[in-house]
Amino acid sequence: MITSPAWKGRKYAVLGLARSGRATVVALLAAGAQVTAWDEKSEARAPFEGRCDLRDPLEIDLTGFDGVVVSPGVPLNTHPIKPHADKYGVPVIGDIELFAQARGDLPPHKVVGITGTNGKSTTTALVHHILKEAGVPTTMGGNIGLPILEQEPLPEGGVYVLELSSFQIDLTFSLDCDVAVLLNVTPDHLDRYDGNFDAYAASKSRLFAMQTRGHNSIARFTDARSLGQFAEGSIASILEDVLANRGIAPSEQANWPSLQGPHNLENAAAAIEACDILGLSTEQIREALRTFPGLPHRMERVGERAGVLYVNDSKATNTAAAAPALAAFDKIHWIVGGRAKEPGLGECEPHMDRVTAAYTIGEAGDAFAEALAPHCAVSRCGTLEKAVELASQVARSGETVLLSPACASFDQFRDFEERGDRFRTLVRALADTGGMP
Known part of the structure; x- marks a missing residue:
């Protein structure tokens, strides 16, 4: 699992003990943190009886807590946990923020963060596949696969590829991606943003705003122009220009059986650019595009x-x-x-x-x-x-x-x-x- 010595002796409340919540509690306990955990389902709480304080964070004084960790499924615009934590000045975060905090204690590595309304899972899996086929140590997590804290740290030179929903980004404040990708922004999940599309789009673009100087961002020209939340000094790539710049013709898509359709050409372009930035050759990328098996439930x-x-x-x-x-x-x-x-x-x-x-x-x-x-x-x-x-x-x-x-x-x-x-x-x-x- 991924842990950090920085959590030792700190106090966290974890609300929700599904997959990511369970992994979070285990990682925090392993690091020596004090954990209060809660889930409405008794069977979800059972594995942690005697291991941590099982109480509902909504019903306790949060003075002295370092964070309340919630699932991305918790609607921050309506759930009472956010105003309750705010009353005590305690940040409401997610497991991706804990991963970001742990990065300094991991072997030297890079992170690719991928968001967008549609295409996130395919692009995340494709980047992971290209890296794996090229022999680069890699894993994927976030909104896909195993919870990131449940996974083993990569060796030096590894690349963590994270699919990130807007909900996960809302709970993240220090994830400085080496390569950040925004595929597209179209109306979705607006109930979580009180019907405000601009607020939803701003949530997505915070992935760029968290980056530091010299790191790379990838977006469509139209989205990049309208969002305008790129970090100062980041290096921007325009998605529409990728294929021409990287010497891969659109006609080559016929050789990628699991990447058919105009949307997958755009997903592939994002993956090509990310992997080029990470130092892979065009031939390594081209071969992996051909062998990508695709994902269940996605064409x-x-x-x-x-x-x-x-x-x-x-x-x-x-x-x-x-x-x-x-x-x-x-x-x-x-x-x-x-x-x-x-x-x-x-x-x-x-x-x-x-x-x-x-x-x-x-x-x-x-x-x-x-x-x-x-x-x-x-x-x-x-x-x-x-x-x-x-x-x-x-x-x-x-x-x-x-x-x-x-x-x-x-x-x-x-x-x-x-x-x-x-x-x-x-x-x-x-x-x-x-x-x-």
Whole structure:
């Protein structure tokens, strides 16, 4: 695990004992900190009985505490923990801030931080893959993989690749990334920012503001111009210029099977620039782009039956995230719906010429059916099971059945992973399913 001697003897409260919370408590205790921990679920508290003070931070005097560590899932704009901690002058932080504090005691290393509304996970995994294929010690964490404090420190020369949500950045104050990447900013999670898009965008751009002179930042020109929160003396790269500057032609994307679609060309450009800054050669990068396996639930090709391709893009929980998948395929049988984050088709509308038929599911199914009716044939299926069954009967060889819901999953599933896993299971259960070519 990652710890810091700086935590020894200090007092922390940890609210929430899911994965990152558990790892945080273990790391703080190992470093000799005094820890008060709490979770509403008794089973989450059970492993720490006798190991730390189990009390709700909301119900205690926080005088003398050095920090309250909360999960990124805690909404700071509405949860009472923030005003309660403020009353005692105690900062509310996350595990990424603790990692930032621990960096001085780790072997010499670099950190790549990646944020953006869409594409974070793919780009983080891609940077990690390129580094790993080049023989660079690396790990990834943050909003992907294992909690960062649970991981073993990298040897000298290692690179930590962190996917960072705006919620994690809100809880971080001293993470000075050697390379910071902002992929894009489009409206999402605005409930956490009281409907204020500018506040959401400012949260994302704080990743740049925390950098020190001489470190590198990567962003699209339009975002860089509008956000304007780059640290003084940082070295900026414009995402749109990367491929031309690095000698990789856009046509080479045809050789990257898990990176199809215009959005993945942009994700790849960000990864190419980050790895070039870290000293990798163009040939090392080019080969790793070819071998990148992709991520589950992100334009994941899960099977082929009778010439019909089935693609799991369950991670697309808003229209901006679903639009790239629509742009990546032709003759699409689109499974769409769930708990909507926004009205209408949004950024998906320009790609309706690629949709042959749509199959709506979930709470937003009827609303999507009405919006889609002028563009294509629509079947109101209600459930994912019915949608897959009907689409498999209608789709013909050369066409694609695409689960890209453009909605959250919480109306019918625990999370987008469960939704994608269910889709994968349904596809594999289809009669005469064949393997991918």
